[in-house]
Amino acid sequence: MCTPSSTAEKFGLVESLLGELAGEDAASQPVAAEGLQVLERIDAVGAAVRARLLAAFDARQGSVCDGQRTTRTWLVNCLRITRGQAGEYKAILALAAGHEPLLAALRDKVLTKSVALLVARWDQGDPGGVPRRRRGDPARRRASRGGPARAGRDLRGDPRAHRGPGPR
Numbered sequence: 001m002c003t004p005s006s007t008a009e010k011f012g013l014v015e016s017l018l019g020e021l022a023g024e025d026a027a028s029q030p031v032a033a034e035g036l037q038v039l040e041r042i043d044a045v046g047a048a049v050r051a052r053l054l055a056a057f058d059a060r061q062g063s064v065c066d067g068q069r070t071t072r073t074w075l076v077n078c079l080r081i082t083r084g085q086a087g088e089y090k091a092i093l094a095l096a097a098g099h100e101p102l103l104a105a106l107r108d109k110v111l112t113k114s115v116a117l118l119v120a121r122w123d124q125g126d127p128g129g130v131p132r133r134r135r136g137d138p139a140r141r142r143a144s145r146g147g148p149a150r151a152g153r154d155l156r157g158d159p160r161a162h163r164g165p166g167p168r
Contacts, residue, residue: 040112047113048106051096054089091117099123 004010026032054071057063063074071093075086092113095103099120105111111119 041109044106044109044111044113044116047092047095047116048103050089051092051103051106054093055096058093088117091120095120 004013021035026035029035058071063069063071066074066078068074068077072083072086072090075081075089076083081089095106095116099116102111102116102120106113106116
């Protein structure tokens with residue numbers, strides 16, 4: 001097998017090989033679990049490639065040249081992907097702009113795409129991916145663990161303070 005020399009030949013080879021895999025009978029193959037693991041690694045490397053390509057496309061204002069206002073609208077209208085996918089691609093583009101170590105981890109198959117995007121969101125201060133119990137002021141969380149009484153509130157006369165079973 002000869003090694004492809006141009007980028008176009010490399011993309012053609014990857015597309016051809018994945019097409020062949022998609023045509024195989026997966027039920028008769030004993031490597032389903034291994035195949036799924038490999039596809040996750042391929043997805044991670046693909047995200048790194050996509051980030052670099054989107055960064056170059058965005059820098060050249062490729063979307064404007066194609067009659068679209070933004071890269072996101074170009075992704076939806078020209079690639080025919082969903083808005084959700086376009087949002088994920090824009091998040092991957094942000095990895096190329098400000099998260100070179102995460103991009104390298106994707107390329108080297110150390111992280112999956114979803115983990116890299118989650119870490120990038122945390123790094124940007126977006127608590128959207130952080131579990132609710134981990135958000136907020138740590139001192140306030142410690143005080144509220146024991147309930148209102150341990151938080152220092154006066155509960156005498158408060159009808160909501162009774163947490164035991166109702167009257168028998």
